[in-house]
Amino acid sequence: MFYRIDPYYLMLVLPAIILAMIAQGKVSSTFRKYSAFRTSRGITGADAARIVLESNGVYGVRIERVSGNLTDHYDPRENVIRLSDSVYNANSVAAVGVAAHEAGHAVQYANGYVPIKIRAAIIPATQLGSSLAVPLIFIGVFFDAFSLINIGLAFFFMAVLFQLITLPVEFNASGRALKAIASDAILDEEEIKGAKATLSAAAMTYVAALLVSLAQFIRLFLIFGGRGNDDRR
Numbered sequence: 001m002f003y004r005i006d007p008y009y010l011m012l013v014l015p016a017i018i019l020a021m022i023a024q025g026k027v028s029s030t031f032r033k034y035s036a037f038r039t040s041r042g043i044t045g046a047d048a049a050r051i052v053l054e055s056n057g058v059y060g061v062r063i064e065r066v067s068g069n070l071t072d073h074y075d076p077r078e079n080v081i082r083l084s085d086s087v088y089n090a091n092s093v094a095a096v097g098v099a100a101h102e103a104g105h106a107v108q109y110a111n112g113y114v115p116i117k118i119r120a121a122i123i124p125a126t127q128l129g130s131s132l133a134v135p136l137i138f139i140g141v142f143f144d145a146f147s148l149i150n151i152g153l154a155f156f157f158m159a160v161l162f163q164l165i166t167l168p169v170e171f172n173a174s175g176r177a178l179k180a181i182a183s184d185a186i187l188d189e190e191e192i193k194g195a196k197a198t199l200s201a202a203a204m205t206y207v208a209a210l211l212v213s214l215a216q217f218i219r220l221f222l223i224f225g226g227r228g229n230d231d232r233r
Contacts, residue, residue: 008219016215020208023201030201031070034094034194035086043186045087045099052103052180058110061103065089072098074105076120081106093187097195100181101202104173113172119165126162129155137224149224153217160217163210170206174199 043051046063053061066072066082074081081102087095108116133156140148178196181187187195 006219008222012215012219013212016208016212020205020212023204023208027198027201027205028070030198031086031094031098034097034198035090035092037093037191037194039091039093039096039186039191040188041186042091043096044089044091045083045095046089048096048181048186049081049083049099049103051184051186052100052177053106055180055184056107056110056176058107061106061110063088070098072102074102074109076105076109079106093191093194094198096181096187096191097177097198098202100177100186100195101173101199103180104176105169107176108169108173113169115165115168115172119162119169122158122162122165126158129158133159134220137220141224153221153225156217156220160210160213163206163213166206167210170203174203 046065049063053059060079062078062080064080064082065088066084068084069086071084072082072087081099083099083102087098105116133152136148136152136155140146140150140152177199178192181192181195
């Protein structure tokens with residue numbers, strides 16, 4: 001059986017996926033590299049997160065350990081920073097950078113940073129939309145219901161919008177982290193370069209995720225968008 005090759009997938013989605021894989025490999029290799037560099041002051045990831053919070057006047061945020069590798073995140077619902085096994089008690093340059101970044105997210109919420117409030121507000125709609133988008137498009141195609149196709153495309157675009165809003169949130173959190181690392185002398189000048197490299201590599205994964213989402217949306221739009229217009233001609 002022969003299958004028709006989708007040119008839009010080959011031209012748009014596949015290159016974006018390859019870029020995302022490269023970005024993910026880069027962040028993993030960079031983290032491993034700077035995990036081997038110990039901080040001159042012996043500061044651990046948990047210590048760094050606490051210092052960043054306190055230097056920004058943010059208190060009451062719990063810092064907990066979570067299993068896994070690079071599973072670090074800030075949970076605004078429980079107001080807790082969860083640091084992975086390779087970050088929490090590790091006194092490496094990479095661990096300090098990652099932990100400070102997550103503390104940066106906590107500071108964003110505490111200071112009412114607008115993009116993160118927008119992202120938090122659209123998360124439920126984005127989750128629902130991402131699960132319904134493709135089924136709605138295919139149901140619309142099957143029944144020639146163009147309104148369902150358009151709704152599905154709109155839902156899918158919400159996922160793209162979420163990824164777009166994520167970019168300033170992540171870059172800003174890294175900026176806050178690096179500023180605190182320097183001002184509070186958490187790392188010395190050479191160590192800061194390693195933390196910056198770690199965070200820059202991580203930021204590229206979010207850029208790649210946006211490109212994947214955008215490429216998938218454009219592909220779906222080119223295939224299914226405008227069907228109603230074509231049939232009315």
